[in-house]
Amino acid sequence: MNVRALILALFLPLPALAQGFAGLGQTADGYTLPQRGAVLDFPRDHGAHPDFRIEWWYLTANLTGADGQDYGIQWTLFRNALAPGNPGAGWQNAQVWMGHAGLTTAERHFHAERLGRGGTGQAGVTAAPFAAWIDEWRMESHAQPDADPLSALRLNAAGSDFAYALTLAAEGPLVLHGERGYSVKSDLGNASYYYSQPFYRVAGTLTLPDGPVEVTGNAWLDREWSSQPLASDQQGWDWVSLHFDGGDRLMAFQLRAAGGDYTTGTWIAADGSATPLAPGSVTFEPRATTRIAGRTIPVRWRIALPERGLDVIIDALNEAAWMDTTVAYWEGPVRITGSHPGRGYLEMTGHD
Amino acid sequence: MLLSINGLGKGYDSGGARVEVLRGVDLALDPGETVALTGESGSGKSTLLHLCAGLDRADTGRIEVAGRDLAGADDATLAALRRQAVGLVFQQFNLIPSLDVGANLAFHARLSGRDDPAAIAALADRLGLGGLMRRYPEQLSGGQQQRVAIGRTLAARPALILADEPTGNLDEATGDAVLDLMLELVAEAGAGLLMVTHSPRLAARLSRRVHLSGGRLA
Amino acid sequence: MRRTALAALLSHWRRHPLQLASLLLGLALATALWSGVQAINAEARASYDRAAEVLGQDQLESLVPRDGQRVPDRVFVDLRRAGWQVTPLIEGRWARAGRAVQVYGIDPFTMPAGALPEAVGESGDISGFFTPPGRGFAAPETVAELEGAEGLPPLIAAEGIMPGILIADIGIAQTLLRAEGQISRLLLAPDQPLGRAPLETVAPGLDRLAPQETADVAQLTGSFHLNLTAFGFLSFAVGLFIVHAAIGLAFEQRRAMFRTLRALGLPLRTLVGLLAAEVMLLALVAGIVGVALGYGIAAALLPDVAATLRGLYGATLSGSLSLRPEWWLGGLAIALIGAGVAAAQSLWRLWRMPLLASAQPRAWARASARGFAALGALAGLLAGVAVIAGVYGQGVVGGFVLLGALLLAAALALPGALALALGAAERLARGVLAQWFWADTRQQLPGLSLALMALMLALSANIGVGTMVASFRLTFTEWLDQRLPSELYVTARTEEEATRLRDWLTPRSDALLPIWRVEGPVFGQSAEIYGVADHRTYSDNWPMLLGEADVWARLARAEGAIVNEQLWRRAGLRIGDPVPLPGGAIRPLVGVYSDYGNPRGQVIIGIADLVAQFPDLDRRRYAIRTDPAAVPELRRALVQEFGLPEDSMIDQGAVKDLSLRIFERTFAVTAALNVLTMGVAGFAMFTSLLTLAAMRLPQLAPVWALGLTRTALARLEVLRAMLLAALTMALAIPVGLILAWVLLAVVNVAAFGWRLPMFVFPADWLWLGALALAAGGLAAAWPAWRLARIEPATLVKVFADER
Structure with a gap:
């Protein structure tokens, strides 16, 4: 295990991306734990929560180019506290930050990764004015002073062979998952604070090896923080954020565990009203797999939510949307067919 | 008496077996006398000669050279005897390769303290070496080398000359000439000569002949 | 046919085990010294490469402050936030109470893949690495050296890290180096993102440098290694003299056998081929032994070399020696080449030898005055090369060409010079024994000249290097007194x-x-x-x-x-x-x-x-x-009244001691090689005398027969060897002094950049002369002892044998 893996092992909130990630199921001694019934406070909670162990700002976008092609981008900033309590100053700051950026076309998948520690200014998040950054990658608010800071964002990232710069404007409210933002992750009660902004209209430019492409589309921002989000037997997860053509949205995930999978999610109506799904009400059924990096990855799923009359097939835009970062996972745009056509994003971790 | 040998015995270990080479040799030699020592190959002629020169020691019996008994003599005494009383002439000449002819001729004489440059120069002329004095042994023919060897011995004026086949390495004509010269000079010096040879023709030219056979003289 | 012939040829060695031993030992010693030095050099080169590799600096470009000073952390953050994928490095020397270590502070989070030392990544405790007190990773020997040093983070021994350096988190390292918030330079990741702002607008005052292909230290130490190599080569040359002598003798002694073999129908080509194969076989055996010995020598010398390099150049060498193919293969190759060179002349002579040539061993032992003259001419030529190198030569290499030509010229001129001296002595000699002694000594010269040349090389090298070191020491101590006036x-x-x-x-x-x-x-x-x-x-x-x-x-x-x-x-x-x-x-x-x-x-x-x-x-x-007398009191007051830690002070005496210690170790290796070279030369004398002793019986037997005791002859033999050694020593003194001058005025200037005044130390020559006499006497002692004890019968046999 090299140091990156080590950092990630302590880091990634995603369930058991690899064996090394079992650390996420550790006890949270010394860290603050999410409390049922707590009220989220914005814009303060857009910022970092250093007394929690893990946290992320996670944005995905389904885009269409002026060339008519479909694209997807991912922009993620993870925060991990290596030790509870006072984070410390300068180089001694125990908050470690990691950025992941992805750009997916039907043929290609680009990605990049950044690491840094808090305390030096290399990476961090401020609530007001809102900005999240690592190196030159930034997600920064340009909202009016009285508006929610997340309602208008500028976003950029770059790797050695790709870059993007996007402007985002929210067309709906923030959405709180679970019980007003308290999101249960297992039958044992593991939980996190979890809210989203799923209503972004996006416009901007992608820079690809062949040149720049003007794009427009939808984006979805997830915010989540916790200190012990997983049960110790959970090995991975499959997560979707879906934009249906009718204007409704669905966030759903299944946490795969030896003792039984845990599935839940949130139905988001076009007006922004959100309904938490009862555990088990949504079903994930893999339909086709592909081999990537020696693993078998399901890239076509049937997802059904009978209570909403939902029965769709999601297909990866590009089966090779493999985030070959220090610890790897699959993250890419999907097309939705069936009862509710549309576009969305799929994330899968912990598949062997 | 110059050389007196009584009941001389000498043997060697050879391949585990004892070979008795000499088994009671008796011999007497007076000044001016020349004796030829003949015998088969391996009969012990050279051994007898070496014992007389004090180069080796007898097992039994007695050798006196110029009245001195060799049996009790130590290394230094034997070396002094060889310097002073005995002259050796070898079949192989055994000149000293690092010295020129002049130095070789004078070598023994100077060791014995009887150096006489005039006499040596005269001797060299007699030996026909006058023009070769600055040459080195390896630059000489066999006959020339043997003449130097004889000259070296005679220049030291020893009482007893022991010669081991001195012409054995020379062709007949050269050998005869060298022998003539040697006998002439020995006679002039009044020295005694004991010469090993296996040639009856040469032996006949000496005053007396003894034959070594079965370890005894006849 | 071949097998029979080879068996016959090899039977010679069974009959002459001593000759075989001297050939094998000579070649093995020569190979040992050469490959030992090469092993040290190879180890050092590998260490320098590893130093260059530290933290990937041999692969990565870097951004370095133009003025050579450190820059604040801010520069790193500014660069990162402008898209520059850089990682910060702080580097500096940490020293406390006489213990020191080169500290590298890194940021594991931004370190490009592959640049991070494996041990740090594998430690499994990233937060312990950068959270005070942090962790220090270092080579096991460095950890051992730093054991108990106060003020360092807990140390973790890790293989694969250069000795003498300590790797810690940048924050920890900044504190250690008392350089909070400072960065020495930044390494650039190989992959950079699109759309970065220009360097000059983000962080003016930084220069972008190419990866360090060779460490500075490799250039600095180049002269030191050339120095070692020169000594290794000298020793090898000395060894080759032995081999040449032994092979030449073996060929001469087998001339009768060669003649017989050819008379019996063995083609010349086959004979030469077989002999060449025989030489190569022997060389291979000797080479293997030599490489093994060389490993031992290198292992013994390496700690001193490492100390020298650290003291003089700050270069760190691993104290352990690894078997690197580049030097042991090189050692075998040089053994083969050396034996080939040594045998070439003999093989050539055999090739040209008429079938019915005399079977007498003549040429080897009786080289003529013409031979000496030819050597003298060659010596003159080499002296010319030396002069040209001295006048036009550049740098260290020029200096060593000058030295090599000078030494070789002196060695080649030696037999002629000795022959002249002995000839003069012979003419002046009065007594017959004296005359014979001188003549015989001169006669022996060809047989001994190779050994004497070896002795000459060793002696002049000894005088030259000794003079240089002693001059240096004298200058250095005086200079230290001037340079360190403060108490x-x-x-x-x-x-x-x-x-x-x-x-x-x-x-x-x-x-x-x-x-x-x-x-x-x-x-x-x-x-x-x-x-x-x-x-x-x-x-x-x-x-x-x-x-x-x-x-x-x-x-x-x-x-x-x-x-x-x-x-x-x-x-x-x-x-x-x-x-x-x-x-x-x-x-x-x-x-x-x-x-x-x-x-x-x-x-x-x-x-x-x-x-x-x-x-x-x-x-x-x-x-x-x-006032020097007040120093102890002042130190006490500084500790007790002012509260300064004891290890924050060092007095003049301690600094001088430290400097002189470094100095002494610097030349310890040179001294060791010097002694070894002398040993090889002594061995050359010994084997030459031993082989000559067997051949000399026919020369000595007549003298014995004419009335010298064996003891007297033996004494003369010892005297002769000592005399030759003394004469060689006398000639070695001027050569050694020229050598010293070249080392001080040419090589030192080129290698280190300073010129030293030369002082002469005649007392050292006396000592060395005594050593040379002892070497000659000892080398002759055993053959002489055997001569004194030889059976008269053996001498007598000379008169009976047909040689």
């Missing part, structure tokens, strides 16, 4: 403490002299820039080579700079030339001072001038002038 040196822990210390010490000492310095590029190479106070300590003591009387006053007025001899020579400066300082200021050169033992360039300017140009410099070191 006590102190380093405060913080700037604030330094200020208090200054106030506290001022009334308690005669003078307080700042020792403040910065580092930066001067004339394209990293140099040290010191500031000096305007104090008579400097004008009274400082060892100046060039400069006006008012040098110190001009420095104080910021009107000039002085540089050390190394920099002066390297940059080819003259008084008055401009000296550009890091940061852009230019000062005229007003003086040059000697600075032995320092591989780096150095500039001194006035202290006010230095502070004005580098306001952020470290101001914590001071030299204290006081």
Whole structure:
């Protein structure tokens, strides 16, 4: 295990991306734990929560180019506290930050990764004015002073062979998952604070090896923080954020565990009203797999939510949307067919 | 008496077996006398000669050279005897390769303290070496080398000359000439000569002949 | 046919085991010394490569502050936030209480893949790495050296890290180096994102440098290794003399056999082929033994070499030796080549030899005066080469060409010179024995000349190197006395403490002299820039080579700079030339001072001038002038009253001791090689005399028969060997002195950048002469003892045998 893996092992909130990630199921001694019934406070909670162990700002976008092609981008900033309590100053700051950026076309998948520690200014998040950054990658608010800071964002990232710069404007409210933002992750009660902004209209430019492409589309921002989000037997997860053509949205995930999978999610109506799904009400059924990096990855799923009359097939835009970062996972745009056509994003971790 | 040998015995270990080479040799030699020592190959002629020169020691019996008994003599005494009383002439000449002819001729004489440059120069002329004095042994023919060897011995004026086949390495004509010269000079010096040879023709030219056979003289 | 012939040829060695032993041992010794030195060099080169590889610096470009100073952390953040994928490095020397280590501070989070030391990544405790007290990763031997040192983070021994360095988190390292918030330089990741702002707008004042392909230290130490190589080669040459002699003898003694074999129908081509195969076989055996011995030599010398390199160049060498194919294969190859060279002449003669040539071993033992003349001519030619190299030669290589040609010329001229001397002695000799003695000695010369040449090489090398080292030592000690006039040196822990210390010490000492310095590029190479106070300590003591009387006053007025001899020579400066300082200021050169033992360039300017140009410099070191007798009391007061830790002070005596210790170890290796070379030469004498002894019986037997005792002959044999050794020694003295002069005035200047005055030490020659006599006597002792004890029958046999 090299140091990156080590950092990630302590880091990634995603369930058991690899064996090394079992650390996420550790006890949270010394860290603050999410409390049922707590009220989220914005814009303060857009910022970092250093007394929690893990946290992320996670944005995905389904885009269409002026060339008519479909694209997807991912922009993620993870925060991990290596030790509870006072984070410390300068180089001694125990908050470690990691950025992941992805750009997916039907043929290609680009990605990049950044690491840094808090305390030096290399990476961090401020609530007001809102900005999240690592190196030159930034997600920064340009909202009016009285508006929610997340309602208008500028976003950029770059790797050695790709870059993007996007402007985002929210067309709906923030959405709180679970019980007003308290999101249960297992039958044992593991939980996190979890809210989203799923209503972004996006416009901007992608820079690809062949040149720049003007794009427009939808984006979805997830915010989540916790200190012990997983049960110790959970090995991975499959997560979707879906934009249906009718204007409704669905966030759903299944946490795969030896003792039984845990599935839940949130139905988001076009007006922004959100309904938490009862555990088990949504079903994930893999339909086709592909081999990537020696693993078998399901890239076509049937997802059904009978209570909403939902029965769709999601297909990866590009089966090779493999985030070959220090610890790897699959993250890419999907097309939705069936009862509710549309576009969305799929994330899968912990598949062997 | 110059050389007196009584009941001389000498043997060697050879391949585990004892070979008795000499088994009671008796011999007497007076000044001016020349004796030829003949015998088969391996009969012990050279051994007898070496014992007389004090180069080796007898097992039994007695050798006196110029009245001195060799049996009790130590290394230094034997070396002094060889310097002073005995002259050796070898079949192989055994000149000293690092010295020129002049130095070789004078070598023994100077060791014995009887150096006489005039006499040596005269001797060299007699030996026909006058023009070769600055040459080195390896630059000489066999006959020339043997003449130097004889000259070296005679220049030291020893009482007893022991010669081991001195012409054995020379062709007949050269050998005869060298022998003539040697006998002439020995006679002039009044020295005694004991010469090993296996040639009856040469032996006949000496005053007396003894034959070594079965370890005894006849 | 071949097998039968080979068996016959090889039977010679069964009959002459001593000859075989001397051949094998000679070649093995030669190979051992050569491959031992090569092993050391290979180990050092590998260490330098590893040093260059530390933290991937051999692969990665870097951004380096143009003025050679450190930059704040902010520069790193600015670069990262402008898209530059850089990782910060802080580098510096940590020293406390006589223990020191080169500290590298890294940021594991931004370190490019592959640059991070494996051990750090595998440790499994990233938060422990950067959370105080942090962790220090170092080679096991370095951890052992630092055991118990106070002020360091907990140490973790890790294989694969260069000895002498300590890797810690950048934050921990900044604290260790008392350089909080500072970065030495930044490494650039190989992959950079699109759309970065230009470097000059983000972080002006940084230079982008190519990866360090070879470490500076490899260039610095090049001369040292050339030095070792030259010695290794010298030893090898000495060894080859033995091999040449042994092979030549074996060929000569088998001439009768060669003749017989050919008469019996063995083709010449086959015979030569078989003999060549025989030589190669022997060389292979000797080569393997030699490489094994060489490994032993290298392992024994390596600690001293490592200490030298660290003391002199700051280069770190692993103390352990690994079997590297480049040197053991090289050792075998050189054994084969050496044996081939040594056998070439004999094989050529055999090739040309008529079938019915005399079977007498003549040529080998009786080379003529013409042979000596030919050698003399060759010597003259080489002397010419030496002169040309001396006049036109450049640098260290030129110096060594000069040395090599000189030594070889002297060696080749030796037999002729000895023959002349012995001939003269022979003419002057009165007694017959004396005359024979001289003549016989001269006669033996050809057989002994190779061994004597070897002895000559060893002796002159010994005199030359000895003179150089002793001259250096004398100069160095005097220079140290001048250079270290201050009685006590102190380093405060913080700037604030330094200020208090200054106030506290001022009334308690005669003078307080700042020792403040910065580092930066001067004339394209990293140099040290010191500031000096305007104090008579400097004008009274400082060892100046060039400069006006008012040098110190001009420095104080910021009107000039002085540089050390190394920099002066390297940059080819003259008084008055401009000296550009890091940061852009230019000062005229007003003086040059000697600075032995320092591989780096150095500039001194006035202290006010230095502070004005580098306001952020470290101001914590001071030299204290006081009554030497008051030093212990002052130290006590500093600890007890002021509260300065004991290890923040070092007195003059300790500094001198340290410097002299480094000096002594520097030449320990040279001395060891010297002794080994002498040993090889002595062995050459011994084997030559031993083989000659067997051949000399026919020469000695007649003398014995004519009335010299064996004991007397034996005494003369010993006397002869000692006499030859003494004559060789006499001739070696002038050669050794020339050698010393070349080392001091040519090689040292080229290698280290300083020239040393030469002193002669005749007492050392006496000692060496005694050693040479002893070597000659000892080498002759056994053959002589055997001669004294030889059975008369054996001598008598000479008269009976047909040779």
